[in-house]
Amino acid sequence: MICDNEKCAEAVTVSGRTSVDVDFNHEGHPFLSTYYKILFAFPSPVPISMPIHTPDGVKSALIAAAGLLWATPDAAMNKLRQAVEAFLSAEKIPSTTTKKPRGRVRLSLHCRITRYGETPKGLPLASALLAAKWLGNAGSHDDGSASVTRDDVLLAFQVVEHVLDERYSDRRQKLLQQITAVNKKKGPVRPTRRKTRVKPPF
Structure with missing residues (x-):
């Protein structure tokens, strides 16, 4: 193919x-x-586009999920959950905390997402990350419910793609710049062409 x-x-x-x-x-x-x-x-083709600035840990998890999508959707969903964990680590959200008298303990993914949602850049993305977590849980925990389908995994891919686009893609910023330019000119904006000087042959 x-x-x-x-x-x-x-x-x-x-x-x-x-x-x-x-x-x-x-x-x-x-x-x-x-x-x-x-x-x-x-x-295995990755069913979403990844912005150029996507962290390596997130890319690796998404590529692994794509490889598992066709044969084992459950395992693919688990890898997508790992992609969310890697995203939060790249965003400097700690994975552990200190609690007395137990010392250092691991933070749950839900707790990490909640902490990220309390930051200005994380506030608009927390809801999508929670959805990705719930979908990922379906592949990670065998609770006797219906098994994960390929469509479930593809939805999780789309949710993660939304998060990556909002956080790392410059398409939105470029579009806002174009909107400002159109409003300023009150019409279409054409790219300016540079005049190149032709050097004489001698």
Whole structure:
């Protein structure tokens, strides 16, 4: 399989299962349809875009989650939870604290998110991080509930992508600059072209 993005065009090795089933057209006539279920892809495409300034620990966890997505959604969800932990560490939110008389104890992910939400930069992202945590818990804790689906994992990917875009992407800032420029000019803004001087051949 080859990526249809011309800037990528990466070849991916895919394996899985095929099945054939009977479907019916709009006139009620039966026909055979072939279905493919992917169980393995290498290299596994990450289903979201990661801003250039995404911390390495977050990138590693997301790439690992993508590799597990097709075969074991539960394990993929667990890796996404680790991506949230790595994000908070990159944001300088401590993972431990000191409590008497026990000494140093580990902070729960929920507690770390709450602390991050108390900061100016973390306030608008805390809700999304909590959603990612709850989804991640479904893959980390076997509580007898329904197993994690691939759609659950893809939703968690989207939630993490939102957090990364809001924190590390410069697209929003560039758009605000363009909005200011359009309002100032009261119309479309064209890029200025530099005039290049042609040196004489002698």
